[in-house]
Amino acid sequence: MSVDARLSRMLHLLIHMGRMDGPLTSENAATMLGTNPVVVRRTMAGLRDAGYVRSVKGHGGGWSLTGKLDDITMLDVHRALGDNRIFALGTADPSPVCLVEQAVNASLEKAMLEAETLLLHRLADVTLADIAADFDKRFTELRFPETVR
Template sequence: MGANSRLTIAAHALAWIGLYQRQGHEVATSEQIGSSANTNPVVIRRLLGELRRAGLVESRRGVGAGWSLTRGLESMTLLDVYEAVEDGPLFAMHRAAPDEGCVVGHGIQPAMQGIYAGIEETLRSELARVTLEDVLRDVLAVPH
C-alpha cells in the first residue's frame, strides 16, 4: 500500500502558482507546474480541476491560457487543499464484513472507528492551522 501524494502535489502546484504570480506573471500552465513537480501535466490538470471546483484556482482558456489563484496564499489552508483533493475518510474499514461470530470480527470496526475519528480530527486541526503562505515561506527557506 503506497502513500497518497495528492495533497503534496496540490500544495506544490498552489505554492508554485503563487510564487509565479508574485514574479509578475498572470497565469501558469500545467506544463510549467508539471515540470516543477516532475509530474505529468495531465495529472496536474486533474488536480487543478479539483482545486477549481473548490474555488482555490481559476483557469483561462485561449490566448494566454493558464491557471491563477483566486485568493492569496495566506488565506488558503492545507485543510482547504486536503478537502479539495481527497475524497472520503483517511482510513477505511474492511472491504467485506468481518465474521460477526468472532469476538475480534464483531468488535474491530467499532473500536477502530473511534480511533480513526480522533486521528482524522487531529489531522484536520493541524492542516487548518497551516496556510499555503507558510508552506511557500518554508520552501523558500530551504537552502539550495
C-alpha cells in the first residue's frame, strides 16, 4: 500500500521557504522533492488558496510564504491539502448483515475516530517553527557533537 506523503513533502518545502531570502521556483522545489514541477504547482495551489503561500510568475518569481513559520501548524497544512485521509484502515463491509461484523465495525470505527482526533489535536499543537527548531538542534548536534551533551 502506498502512503500519501503530501503533508510531509509540503512541510519540508515550507520550512525551506521560511529560511529563504527569495521565492522558491516550482522547478527547484521539484528537484528537492524528486518530483515534477507540475505536481509541485498543483499541490501548492491548496496552500495558496488557504493563504499560506503566494506565487509570482516570471523572472525572479516563484513561491513564498505569506507569513511566519510560527503562524502555520501542521494541521493548517493538512487542511490546506484537502484533509486527506489520516488512516488507511477501514471496514470490509460498511453495512454488514452479520452481527459479528457489525460489532467489529463499531469497535474499529470508534478506535479510528479516537486515534484521528488525537492525531489532529497533535498536528494543531506543532508549528512549522517548532519543526524548524528541531532541525536547528539536529544540525548543531551533527556539526558540533562534542559540545552537545
